[in-house]
Each structure stands twice: as structure tokens, then as C-alpha cells.
Amino acid sequence: DGGITQSPKYLFRKEGQNVTLSCEQNLNHDAMYWYRQDPGQGLRLIYYSQIVNDFQKGDIAEGYSVSREKKESFPLTVTSAQKNPTAFYLCASSIAGGTYEQYFGPGTRLTVT
């Protein structure tokens, strides 16, 4: 089955700790994205990558970092510099062209106390 997986589903961390969220896709998509969702809000773009070994900041990149060493994988690190990290994090991927339709993973709910 093709799709996007994210792990873990729930993550709890103490303030001051870095944490890495996993995103893997087997859809052979070139482009991958990380979004953040807060209660009652739409999704906001954190980082995106259109090709391996290249990525760009989105609207709210401060306090986050990413890597894209493999086409299938786009992990997101939430650093201690992120002031309000508690949120629902969604990873998506798309073909670079055509409809540009994005397919979303199941999400990771991060709680920092």
C-alpha cells in the first residue's frame, strides 16, 4: 500500500528538549511538506522540500529544522528554541507537477510541558 506514515502518533516532552518527528512516504513523490495545526486554526507551513538535499523555510520555520537525505524521508526536529511547540504536526507529499495535490500523513500530536 502506498502512503505516508508519521511516527509517533503521540509525543510528550519536557520543555528544553529537542524532539524529532518522523515522516516517510512510498508514493515516489518529489515534494514534501511540514505543516503545523493549532486548535481551531488552519494549517501553517513550516518547511518544504522539492528535491533531495534541498529544503526551504515556510511561514513559521523559527525553532524548527529539517533534513532531506532520502527521497522517502523528511524528518522534522522541534528544537528548544520553538516557544510554543505543543501542536498537531502534519506531513504531506505531492508530485512536483500536474494537480500538485498533496496527500497527508496521519499526524503527530506533540505536547510539551
Add this chain to the structure above:
Amino acid sequence: ELKVEQNPLFLSMQEGKNYTIYCNYSTTSDRLYWYRQDPGKSLESLFVLLSNGAVKQEGRLMASLDTKARLSTLHITAAVHDLSATYFCAVISNSNSGYALNFGKGTSLLVTP
């Protein structure tokens, strides 16, 4: 900056009734997407609208796009409880964000008996 506005943000409707959700966006785009989100879950793609005048229907939902008015509508016909969810519209901003999506805040729909 591309802005996407949905209204209403909250909608409570009776089963069997019809209603329309509106999505306005601020800059030129010919790609608009509708997603559904159930509580605590990820986003499910409903419709991809790629040109002016595009109309798509799936069951009790019908989406349309007017690129000249920068307006998309999601029409609900004879609502049933299973349609209760949050609906997001999203528009691609292809200027300098890798074809990432710009989301509205979502319309939270509750269908009651």
C-alpha cells in the same frame, strides 16, 4: 501574501437541509483544494479544482471554482450526520513556497437530527 478566508467558521444544520460554505482568496490562483478533517485525524482530500468554472460532485457534496471572483463554494445537499467534520479549503501559492498550500481556518460543520 495570499490570504484564504472561509465562512462561516461554524455551522450547525439539521439533517436534510442544504447549505453552502464559501472560500475566498486574495491573489490569482487556478488551483483550489477542499479537504475534510474528522476530530483528531488527518486531512482527507475531497476535491481538486483546476480551472475557472470547474465543478465536482461526490455524494452530497459539490464544489465549484470561480477564479475571476476568487471564490470557491462547497455545497451540501440534504445533510446527514456523517458529514459532520471540519472542512478546509486551500489554495496554492506558487510564488516562492514550492507549491505549498495556504489554508483557510476551516468550517466546523455539525449536522443534527
